[in-house]
Structure formats: structure tokens, C-alpha cells
Amino acid sequence: MSELPEPTGEHPRSPLRSVAVVGTGLIGTSVALALTAQGVTTYLLDQDPAVARTAEALGAGIAGRPDRPVDLAVLAVPPSRIVEALAQQQAAGLAHSFTDVASVKLPPQRAAVAAGCDLGRYVGGHPMAGRERSGPLAATADLFHGRTWVLTPSVRTGPRTLHLATELIRLCGAELVTMSADLHDRTVALTSHTPHVLASLMAGRLTRPEAGQLRLSGQGLRDVTRVALGDPQLxxxxxxxxxxxxxxxxxxxxxxxxxxxxxxxWLDDPDPAQQRRGAAELHTILASGVAGRSRLPELAGAAASGGQPPPSAPFRPARGPARARP
Amino acid sequence: MSELPEPTGEHPRSPLRSVAVVGTGLIGTSVALALTAQGVTTYLLDQDPAVARTAEALGAGIAGRPDRPVDLAVLAVPPSRIVEALAQQQAAGLAHSFTDVASVKLPPQRAAVAAGCDLGRYVGGHPMAGRERSGPLAATADLFHGRTWVLTPSVRTGPRTLHLATELIRLCGAELVTMSADLHDRTVALTSHTPHVLASLMAGRLTRPEAGQLRLSGQGLRDVTRVALGDPQLxxxxxxxxxxxxxxxxxxxxxxxxxxxxxxxWLDDPDPAQQRRGAAELHTILASGVAGRSRLPELAGAAASGGQPPPSAPFRPARGPARARP
Known part of the structure; x- marks a missing residue:
């Protein structure tokens, strides 16, 4: 599967030799599994040491803190706890550089500034991968294979930190996309958060009919509402x-x-002219849906065959590389 | 696969011995394939005789009109053409009884009354199955296996017609659900038409961002918008x-x-009290989505394993059997 040469242990080709994963849930443990498989020395930290030991038992790395700073720390904790973890682990000297995996990027970047974190050694990250299940037992080494992984460097992000995070993404088999934290957050509002709310609103209406009526539901309704099964608190x-x-x-x-x-x-109006107007308007809406849906690239790993990985060149928005001032 | 004994040809156990399928697209040809496999003599009619011959070449039956009336005609034409086909084929004496497969039931029932059709020999039907592809080449004999198939008898539907249509559903391996045409149409508005419009609206928004932004889309967005790929005219x-x-x-x-x-x-408000109010409201919406989505039964045939067929007892709404007056 891997395109990399076998790691030699003593002379690895990668500049990323040691990593600490903070938070060994699904994402953190999957990162650790991928890195360990590539010969990177990986430490596993979790607020619940038993969870870190579970990840260790799965072959994800070494449970516990490293004796000296690692190259890169991956903060795989909930969004609301990232800046606390960043401030704490930077103060403790856990790693040279830091990144995270939260699904929003501007609020942690702003909070990191406010908390006095070293922004030169931090770059926000967001791997576009996940599963319905959570926890280390759901983790897989190939979770990120062919998937998009966004980095949102600020004007203060140092080159070594950006280089190490880029290497992390390569070793996980993911495709790098670089954009500003602000554009990232507006984009995921469109591509992830808005569809989730719409799916939840649609699914919520299914609480009302009789059970027998729900037998008149097909694959379409199931697809539209599947993401609504996500944990409400998360x-x-x-x-x-x-x-x-x-x-x-x-x-x-x-x-x-x-x-x-x-x-x-209008379609329900007895007046044929109104009906024609309604049909034309509705056709426009439906055709726009076809056009929009057809723009989505094939998702790597989504099908057993026929899936095309996205192009490998990093995306840069037309207005130029990220220069958002945190 | 079949629970039926081998048909003997001369002494079939089923009261349904001959069927005419009018319209040999995906649904019509799939019905014909299922019936032919069960030993029912099946005739294939289409406004384009070449399409009927394609269905015949697939083993779906005999292209052309029967010499004498068959037991049941299945009108598998577009919704807007059902009543025309019903009136025409009842006048031509194609079959003793008639059913259709349109996804709405009240408008054809009303139009059939207005057109002077024999309502005693007609019962509306709607098999809850389909595929992204259309046409006879996409047809399969097991398309309806384990799926819900709704019948919407009116007060005028005769017992023999209802019996023959019920037998059609059994031979196709589907599960019968009976309800009024009105309740059917309100139910599919909820379970099929509303999710389609929501998916189209969501997908339509994907026409606007840059292509690179769309790389930040995962399986969730693809699921929510998949049905939006349906043909806008249809x-x-x-x-x-x-x-x-x-x-x-x-x-x-x-x-x-x-x-x-x-x-x-409220969540975006600086006031913590407003934020708490917003979080509580949003959590309620999301939890309602989980509750609604969790009510959907497993769809037969949707997964290679683990799929549970729906219970076999026909559904009757609490307010009693269908008695809608057409």
C-alpha cells in the first residue's frame, strides 16, 4: 500500500522522527497507527491513561510522555480544549512544533493568540476523515489515505512547523490543502455543518409519523438523514x-x-400559467442541485473500486496564499 | 431464494396466471422479470416496441399484446400518463384488473374517476424500490425483494382486483402495506419528496464555491446530496x-x-446566557434528529448482511383501513 521505502529505524528518510499524539480517540489513534507503521516513534497521551494504553495495545505507539521534546505534537482533543492543551504542552516542552485536528480553525487560532501561545510553532490542521464510531478501537492506519487534510498556517507560522505538519500529512497518506483559517471555516460551514443541520431537521420530522408510515421510506431518505445520527453533544x-x-x-x-x-x-395552483411558472422555477432548483452535486470529486476509499484520489497539488484560493492575521 | 414451489405450468398455485406490463422501463421490466421467473405468463407492451423487445431479450416475457384479457395489467408508465393508459387499456380489454406503480396515488385515483374508468377493477400501487439508472437494461428480478409495496384501494376497488394485486406483490417478493391514497401521498411527501427538495437545495449551493474548496467535503455531504442527482424533469x-x-x-x-x-x-452572541440558550435549543434539534433517524427500519437488500426485512403484516393506520372516497 505505502509508496514509502521501508523505514530503516536508524536513518529514516523523513524529517519527522518522533511525534506525540495528545488524545487517543479515533483520530489520534489513527494518526498514531499510520505514523508507527511508517517507523515514526510515536508517544500516546490521553487524559485517561487507560485509553492511551488501549491505543498502545493496538500497536499505535508508546503510552506515556517522551523523555525529551518530540518533533511534532498532534493535539487530537475536542475543539474546546485545544488551546488549553496547546498552552499547557508548549509550556511543558512536549514538542518543537504543534498541530491539531479540530474541525474549525479560526476560533482556536484566535484563542491561542489570546492565551499567549507560541504561534510560530503551531499550525492548525483538519483531516477530512472520520467514522460513525469513535474511540481508539475504531481507529485504522489508513483512515486518512487519499483524504484531504487542510493546514491553515497563519502569518506567524514558522517554516519548520509547516514542514513537519506537511510531512505528517504525507506519512498518513493524505492530500494537503492549504488555506486561511477563515476560508476553511466558511467552507466547512457549507460542506459539513450546514448539511448536518439540514439532515437533523429532516430526521427530526421522522419522530412524528406512525411507525407503519416509515415503511414508505427508501434509500434516499436514509442517505439524506444518515449524518443526523451523529452525537448531539459533539x-x-x-x-x-x-x-x-x-x-x-x-x-x-x-x-x-x-x-x-x-x-x-404555484404548481398546486389551478391556473395553468402559474403551474408553468412553478414548474420552471422548480426545474431550475433541481437542475442546480444536479450541477452542484456533480462538482463533488470522487471520495478516495469510498468505493472498493473506481474511486479516484483527488489531485495532489495543494489548493490555494484565487486570492492568494493564506495571510490571515490571527 | 423463492419460497414458492416450482411452477408447474399447467396447474400453477397462484391465481395470477397472466400479466401484461405496460411500460418496460426499469420498474416494469423488473416486475416482468420477477413474474416470469415465477412462471407467470407475462406480456410486454411499450409505446416504443423496440424497448419491449429489449425487455423480451432479457427474458422478461413476451413482447406484444395478449390475444385475450390477462388477469392483471401493471401500468408502469410515467405518473402523468397513467389515467390515459388505464382508460385506453380498460376500453381495449387488456386485462381483468389493473394496477400502477406511480409514486403518487391520489391524483391518478381522482383523474380515473373523472375519466370514467372502472374503479372496481383498479387499485393504485407503489413499490418502494428504484435505482439510479433507468430503462430495461437496469432491471433486476429481485428489485422488490423485501421492499415495501403500497396498495391504496379505494372504496370502489373490487375484492378480486385487490387479491390479484396482492398476489403480484407476493410474487415479486415485496411486503404489502395498505393505506388510503391520501395518507400515502402525505407520507411520501415526508419520506421522499421533502428530502429530495432539501438535498437539491443543499447541492445547489455547491455550484458557488471554488473547486478547491469542494475538496473539503466528506462522505456526509455526499450522502445528504446524493438523491439530488435525480433527473430534474422526472x-x-x-x-x-x-x-x-x-x-x-x-x-x-x-x-x-x-x-x-x-x-x-444565540450561540454566536457574546452573552453567555444567550449562548447557553442557543446550545440547549440546538441540542434539542440534534437529539430530535437522532431520535427520528433511529426510527427508520433497516432496508432490505441495502447491505450484504445484517439487513432485516420489514415485518410481513400489512400496515393499517390507526384510524382504520383505507376508506377514502375517490
Missing amino acids: WTDILRSNAGAVASELREVADDLAVAVAALE | WTDILRSNAGAVASELREVADDLAVAVAALE
Whole structure:
């Protein structure tokens, strides 16, 4: 599977020789499994030492703190705890450089500034991978294979930190995308948080009908609502951290929804002219949906065959490389 | 696979000995394949005789009209053409009894009354199965296996017609659900048409961002928007035929969406009391989504293993068997 030469132990080719993973849940343990498989010495830390030992038992690395600073620490803790962990572990000298895996990037970057963290040794990260299950037992070494992994360097991020985080992504088999923290957060509001809320609203309406009526549901309804099974507390935290951008997206969805309702009301009107107007409007909405959905690239690993990995060149938005001032 | 004894040809156990399928697209040809496999003599009619011959070449039956009336005709034509086909084929004496497979049931029932059709020999039907692909080449004999198939008898539907349609469903391996045409249409507005419009609205928003931003999309977005790939013309027709019920559902979704937007705006407020209020409101929405999604039964055939077929007893709404007056 790997494109890398076998690691030699004494003379690894990678500049990333040692990593500490803080938080050995699904994502942290999957990172650790991938790195250990590539010959990187990986330490496993968790606020619950038993969870870190579980990850160790799975072959993810060594449970416990390293004796001296590692090259890179990966903070795989919940979004609300990242800056606390960053400040604490920078003060304790856990690693030369730090990155995280939170699904929002601007709030931790801002909070890190406010907390007096060393921003030169931190770069925000967000691997676009996950599973329905959580915890170390759900972790797999290939979780990130072919998936997008975003880095959101600030103007203060140092080159060595960016280099080490880039190497982390390469060793995990993921594809690097670089953008500003602000653009990242507006983008995931569109691609992740808004669909989650819509799926939850749709799924919430299924609490009302009789059970027999629900037998009139097919694969389509199941697909549309699948993500609504996500943990409400975790998703409240995620949406809280990006609330402004998600609210903005959803207000626009509400505008579009009002147009769709009007189109359907025209279709339900006895006047043929109104019906034609409604049909044209609805067709436009549906055709726009086809066009938008067709833009999504094939997701690596989503199918046993036929899946195309995304192109390997890092994405840079047209307005130029990230220069957001934290 | 089949629970039926081998058909003997001369003494079949089923009261359904001959069927005419009108419209040999995906659904019609799949019905014909299933019936032919069960030993039912099946005739294949299509406005394009070449399409009927394609179905014949696939082993679905005999292309062309029967010499004398068959037991049951299955009208597998687009929703807008059902009543025309019903009136025409009843006048031509194609079959003793008639059913259809359209995804809405009240409009054809009403139009059949207006067109002077024999309602005693007609029962509306809707198999809950389909594929992304269309046409006879996409057809399979097991398309309906374990799936729900709704019948919507009116007060005028005769017992022999209902019996023959029930037998059709059994021979196709599907599970019968009986309800009024009105309840059917309100139910599919909820379980099929509303999720389709929401998916299209979400997918339509993907026409705007840069291609690189779309690399920040995962399986969740793909699932939520998959049905939006459906043919806009077909779906305009489907939604037109149930426009009032769908508009009503979507107006309620719009109300729920406004609550979600308010919750996110509170979460984005600097006031901690507002934030707590927003978090509580959002958690309620997300938890309701989990509860609703969890009510959906496993879909037969959706997974290679672990799929549970729905219970076999026909569903009757609490308010009693269908007695809708057409």
C-alpha cells in the first residue's frame, strides 16, 4: 500500500522522527497507527491513561510522555480544549512544533493568540476523515489515505512547523490543502455543518409519523438523514465553534427554501400559467442541485473500486496564499 | 431464494396466471422479470416496441399484446400518463384488473374517476424500490425483494382486483402495506419528496464555491446530496403531482429551520446566557434528529448482511383501513 521505502529505524528518510499524539480517540489513534507503521516513534497521551494504553495495545505507539521534546505534537482533543492543551504542552516542552485536528480553525487560532501561545510553532490542521464510531478501537492506519487534510498556517507560522505538519500529512497518506483559517471555516460551514443541520431537521420530522408510515421510506431518505445520527453533544460543540458562519449559510438556505415553497404552491395552483411558472422555477432548483452535486470529486476509499484520489497539488484560493492575521 | 414451489405450468398455485406490463422501463421490466421467473405468463407492451423487445431479450416475457384479457395489467408508465393508459387499456380489454406503480396515488385515483374508468377493477400501487439508472437494461428480478409495496384501494376497488394485486406483490417478493391514497401521498411527501427538495437545495449551493474548496467535503455531504442527482424533469413531474403536500411539509421545515438559525445566532452572541440558550435549543434539534433517524427500519437488500426485512403484516393506520372516497 505505502509508496514509502521501508523505514530503516536508524536513518529514516523523513524529517519527522518522533511525534506525540495528545488524545487517543479515533483520530489520534489513527494518526498514531499510520505514523508507527511508517517507523515514526510515536508517544500516546490521553487524559485517561487507560485509553492511551488501549491505543498502545493496538500497536499505535508508546503510552506515556517522551523523555525529551518530540518533533511534532498532534493535539487530537475536542475543539474546546485545544488551546488549553496547546498552552499547557508548549509550556511543558512536549514538542518543537504543534498541530491539531479540530474541525474549525479560526476560533482556536484566535484563542491561542489570546492565551499567549507560541504561534510560530503551531499550525492548525483538519483531516477530512472520520467514522460513525469513535474511540481508539475504531481507529485504522489508513483512515486518512487519499483524504484531504487542510493546514491553515497563519502569518506567524514558522517554516519548520509547516514542514513537519506537511510531512505528517504525507506519512498518513493524505492530500494537503492549504488555506486561511477563515476560508476553511466558511467552507466547512457549507460542506459539513450546514448539511448536518439540514439532515437533523429532516430526521427530526421522522419522530412524528406512525411507525407503519416509515415503511414508505427508501434509500434516499436514509442517505439524506444518515449524518443526523451523529452525537448531539459533539455536534453542538462543533456548531457552536462555527456558529456565525453556519447561521449565515442557513439563512441563505432559508431564502432558497422559500423560493422552492413558492414554486410548489404555484404548481398546486389551478391556473395553468402559474403551474408553468412553478414548474420552471422548480426545474431550475433541481437542475442546480444536479450541477452542484456533480462538482463533488470522487471520495478516495469510498468505493472498493473506481474511486479516484483527488489531485495532489495543494489548493490555494484565487486570492492568494493564506495571510490571515490571527 | 423463492419460497414458492416450482411452477408447474399447467396447474400453477397462484391465481395470477397472466400479466401484461405496460411500460418496460426499469420498474416494469423488473416486475416482468420477477413474474416470469415465477412462471407467470407475462406480456410486454411499450409505446416504443423496440424497448419491449429489449425487455423480451432479457427474458422478461413476451413482447406484444395478449390475444385475450390477462388477469392483471401493471401500468408502469410515467405518473402523468397513467389515467390515459388505464382508460385506453380498460376500453381495449387488456386485462381483468389493473394496477400502477406511480409514486403518487391520489391524483391518478381522482383523474380515473373523472375519466370514467372502472374503479372496481383498479387499485393504485407503489413499490418502494428504484435505482439510479433507468430503462430495461437496469432491471433486476429481485428489485422488490423485501421492499415495501403500497396498495391504496379505494372504496370502489373490487375484492378480486385487490387479491390479484396482492398476489403480484407476493410474487415479486415485496411486503404489502395498505393505506388510503391520501395518507400515502402525505407520507411520501415526508419520506421522499421533502428530502429530495432539501438535498437539491443543499447541492445547489455547491455550484458557488471554488473547486478547491469542494475538496473539503466528506462522505456526509455526499450522502445528504446524493438523491439530488435525480433527473430534474422526472422530479419536476413527481413533485408537481404531489405539490400541495410537499409545500405543506416544506413550510414546516422552514419553521424548524428558522429555529435552528436563531439557536446558532444565540450561540454566536457574546452573552453567555444567550449562548447557553442557543446550545440547549440546538441540542434539542440534534437529539430530535437522532431520535427520528433511529426510527427508520433497516432496508432490505441495502447491505450484504445484517439487513432485516420489514415485518410481513400489512400496515393499517390507526384510524382504520383505507376508506377514502375517490
